Amino acid sequence: MKYEAITIKDIAKALGLATSTVSRALKGSHEISAETRKLVMDYAGKINYKPNPIALSLKEKRSRAIGVVVCEFANTFFSQVINGIESIAYDRGYHVIISQSHESYEREVLNTQQLASRQVDGLLVSLSTETTDMSHFHFLHDKGLPIVFFDRVCETIETHKVIVDNFKGAYDATCHLINSGFKKIAHITSSPNISITIERLAGYRKALEENKILYDEGIVMFCAHGGMEQAEIESAVMKILDHPSAPDSILAASDRISLGAMSFLKEKNISIPAKIALVGFTNSQQAGIFSPSLTSVSQPAFEMGQVATEKLIEIIESKTPLSKFDTSVLKTKLVVRESSVMA
């Protein structure tokens, strides 16, 4: 079952013209007489001619497609980023192909290669937690494929990057806990090898230091899979609860970890914030209807998607190879709710 589209040949035949004439008329070339142009335009409009984008892609060696590599989009943060991406991409005439790594290095590599062989014009990438070897991106980048990283960026590739001020986000959240009277603040974070983990950890440490609180490695927990497995979150929470120093609060460094930790604490009937306070990085619109409502660091996800896409299209459409790249740093926002305020 094929559905046959109208081609330029059909128009040419119907009007007794050459395809080249039709093509030129359609683009309003000046070397076509006004009457021929009108004739062609009118007829094309009448039969609803639409150029075949595949033929165009082949000719122009560009697909007008952007590939997106994220860990997953059933995640408020990333789905908002993707909304931002689409809002710009569609406006600029690109379509968007999304692939999910589910935090697996192997799938990330596969997806990336898939997209590249699909001839995407550029890639928008947020690394998986497992990724330490970036050679699949280096390879493509060296070949000239435009890439922009967002959120979880790759330090070793020189290109545009878009992140939030993770340091300040974690710093503000930690200071808030300290100012609310909490003294022993644990930290559950993602895989130690991704950029956001490092930056958030640094912000956390800085806040402790400024407030003369000793940094204690024993209550900083890393989730190798970024919380994709609820078990790793639960184990982290358990270790914190069982820790001899009796932490009174937790800073959770990602959407998944925040929600997973909250869910586990609730299941175990551990009262928040009485027994332990919780501040999470999350973009969930539901943070307010949780029990208790969750104090959170929220990120301008939609904007991040927009900026990243604009930057990518800038690279794609630039005539000459860019030599200067920048890293856009967006602001986070701390929203204080019940989970971090002592009764």
Place this chain on the structure above:
Amino acid sequence: MKYEAITIKDIAKALGLATSTVSRALKGSHEISAETRKLVMDYAGKINYKPNPIALSLKEKRSRAIGVVVCEFANTFFSQVINGIESIAYDRGYHVIISQSHESYEREVLNTQQLASRQVDGLLVSLSTETTDMSHFHFLHDKGLPIVFFDRVCETIETHKVIVDNFKGAYDATCHLINSGFKKIAHITSSPNISITIERLAGYRKALEENKILYDEGIVMFCAHGGMEQAEIESAVMKILDHPSAPDSILAASDRISLGAMSFLKEKNISIPAKIALVGFTNSQQAGIFSPSLTSVSQPAFEMGQVATEKLIEIIESKTPLSKFDTSVLKTKLVVRESSVMA
């Protein structure tokens, strides 16, 4: 900045063969000698040759792309459906292009046309709440473009459809409320013109009827935009609360409406379920950590995406036009939590 891929011509030139020979060797044609085939295969492997999918698409008149039309994917239900879609599509060698209507008829039409002109091989569609005129789908369907509807389906097009048992979902939820002692059950639902609204309303009415509870139009609220605007949900909740018959419970018919209603009730400090009970259709994994935890009708969203995609690929790849189409009906599951259980 272009990144030049290796073509069959490069191989032909390097090996002193014709492109036709290389092409045949690569597909293991029997009319190529074993040695030539090996030569070509080895060389292609060595230089990592990948066929150009765009050229293939042009030749074969198929894009190996599936278009998805949904209202939005920053919605747990749809993001799960899309995960199901991708899981099948990628396995079968298709890529997926997603577009969001944001419940706007106009954008749905635009997106659909966009996808069609992008030469997708088929369409996976869930209608927007605004849509009453389906002619954009009729047009494409008549031209032979394979379409499968899921969730919010179009009755007037004969094709495969995948839905859940909306009638039973609403019926079970309503019966549960009745059995829990609630007597005056309001219903907040989506736009009256989409299939799920009609089916869920019917299930709700059936349950009332069987329990000899009078159906009261005054406490059934429709949200024209399916809850895309929080205001319409809030107005519906207000009307229910102010209704002279003093409803004691609400059945919310969608993800957005459930969460929106809950959020509003919480904001207004209206206690659930003491003042009013709430049962919602939602696939949010966070239903359990809401305050109170939310009794919900959850749908096999992932599976729905899988089934729909399999059905679509079946149509796409069938040699002869199909004449028999079916509607797959999946089961919903009622999860009872705190929001519908009297203290």
Place this chain on the structure above:
DNA sequence: TATTTTTATGCAATCGTTTCCGTCATTGTG
């Protein structure tokens, strides 16, 4: 009027791949 310039259009190559058809050499058959 003869020549140049301009205008409007057609022809053909191109993008990367497949595939129909033709061709050459080798082998088999009568």
Place this chain on the structure above:
DNA sequence: CACAATGACGGAAACGATTGCATAAAAATA
């Protein structure tokens, strides 16, 4: 030995669109 059958490969068209070049007619110039 003559001819057909087979095997192995090359040439070229095709998919739909663009574009450099050629060319015809018309207009402008000498």
